[in-house]
Amino acid sequence: MNTRKTGRWALFAVLWPLLAPAAQMTHSTARPSLALGVAADAQGSLWIAGLDDHSRLFIQSTNDDGKSWQPRQVLNTGDDVIAADGESRPAMAFSPDGAVVISYTQPLSKPYTGNIRLLRSADGGRTFAPPVTVHDDRQQITHRFASLAFDGDGDLNIVWVDKRDATDQSYAGAALYGKVSHDGGATFEPDRKLADHSCECCRIALATGADGKLVAFWRHVFEGSIRDHGFAPLSDMGRGRAPVRATADGWVLAACPHHGPGLAAASDGGYHAVWYGLREGVVAARYGRLSADGQPVGAVRALPDAGAEHADVATSGHKVAVVWRSYDGQQTRLRAWLSDDDGAHFVLRELAASAADNDHPRLLRNGSALQVVWRTLDGIGVYGLAP
């Protein structure tokens, strides 16, 4: 036996309790994780999922548009560390029959790595099964930025950013992988690839088309490291098709934008889209229309706020709501651009302002109403959106 090594380990074992506190720069409570997932149930209650002051995952609901909230329910997530900051937020959805699913990213110890974890309730959110890892791939690599939704057939679809194919430096970006569950998240089909070469650090937008099928819209790495956006129906998962190039800003970038897009179905069968990027020398959040197959249609418009960031879009019939946040040096402003004629005309509204640290605005459709949830250090606000 190598006594020198044994002696070193013995010394390490004795000294570790003394040294460990200095070495463990674990997740600090100095900056709260404010990112929320939002969803509406069939009864019209608005639900949120986020982290509390102790970094525990909680859910909470309101029946009166945020005037009062039901007590917070802290969920059992075992020893999972949970990411809930900016683009990396919990995601929540209700099935047509009342099942609830919540996904979150569990960051791992190596840089850029994580697992997509899923919680499932079969009783409308009263109780949840322990979390499970969604993907079949169990390498300690990037599995992050999951989005999930139920399609028109009631199937649960979940899509995430995955680096299993980036085995050398020549692979641009990451891939989008996804999987489908036909029983509300109890069991899943195998992992399938939706697209190669997605951006690595941005949320993925999902929307339900006129046919009830889900489509994805994400920041892509096109040839030449151009960060325009890809579009693909989730039915393309596993088919090896190239995504449609849905935006044409031509932003060449060797960096992480940390700024994913938004997408919502239009009443004419196409889509309303919002995204952020550099176009003709101007950095801005922009709005544009896409055809049913994801092709850009008509003029692209910059949002009427040079400071707009993390915009999202939702629709209800002919109503369109675009929301974003914007910092003016003193306060963050929550603003909305609202239309009741399918985006032909918009009016600008300022919904709230706060000097406190804050989350991205989280937009949702609740029945026929459009709502935005905005969490700041001062609290959680719910704002109705009507032109």
Next chain:
Amino acid sequence: MVLGSMALRLNQLALLAVMLCAALPGAGQAQAAPAWQNFDLARWQAMTQPAARPTVAVFTTTDCAYCPQTIHSLATQLRARGQQAAKLAIVVMDGAELTSDLAKSHHYAMADALYAFRGAEMPLRYAVDPQWRGETPYVVLIFADGSRRQFIGAPPAADLSAFLKTARR
């Protein structure tokens, strides 16, 4: 009294630990990374005051896949100049995510100064550049007179070269 005695023993043990670790074969061979410091608006304002030594500030995040390569490239170019006129400072914007494992990432060891930011992001971004929307790496060349130029990603070679020429004495 008991607590004081325990603290003394802990101090003695800690000193012993440091001495023993230093004596271990192989210890101290790698270049030590600078100590992590907290970053805030005041630190940024101090960093942008006129100074004898200009600074390349790299704002990064723990999930920025492009940052290690950019930091490595900048550090290599600064060292290739064979002078210590310009300082490389790294600011981790999501400092709350900086676990002990992530803090030991090799690219951080190439910095002259390491900072973890754990405050509200938007006021700091606005102070650095009102146009900055959070992209990383975000590189700011801070000239000796306090003026600065900022870039999303690595600065073009011509801009970095011009900066280093002004830094050379």
